[in-house]
Amino acid sequence: MADRPRVVLLGDSIRLAYQPLVAGLLAGHAAVDGPAGNCGDSATLLRRVRARPPLGAALAVFNAGLHDLRRSGAGGGYQVEVEGYEANLAGIVAALRSGGAAVLFATTTPIDDARHAASGKPTRLDAEVRRYNDAAQRVTARLEVPVVDLYAALAGDPALLDADGVHLTAAGTARAAGAVAAAIRGLL
DSSP: OSSSSSEEEEEEEHHHHHHHHHHHHHTTTOOOEOOOSSSSHHHHHHHHHHHHTTTOOEEEEOOTTTTTOOOOSSSBBSSSOOHHHHHHHHHHHHHHHTTOEEEEOOOOOOOOOHHHHHHHHBOOOHHHHHHHHHHHHHHHHHHHHEEEOHHHHTTOOOOBBTTSSBOOHHHHHHHHHHHHHHHHHHHH
């Protein structure tokens, strides 16, 4: 169906997991695609979309945050400080719009602090997710970008987070995909 609008999903491993489910949920309504790899933090995603905006996309859905708020260790600095994160998000929106796409932002998903600490991976805290999501909400409100709140969709149900406390279980991925697909339907 050549007349289906193209929707491009951009973001981290959370997006990589829900992308095929979103494509299935929107089959017949939209052609959903996205890069095969993880887009990393907001600075990396900004460089990527400035170099190659998704031309021909009716809608670009992006998330960034889990990599940005990662610390190098106890007391270490953030991968991208919150002020830089806000500037990067604004740049991402501008680059996506320059390619002709409408834009939808997906908030960063919750973290189970205890499980994540036990995983031995770089330090992330749920309080920081909320702080970065608040920053993203300021940017998206100012730029009039609609938001799908994946944090709210997943918060409060530990069964939706995997053993590392960051990634999603199959049930969490399905819930995130449903929320993203519903938001996309509402915009197309």
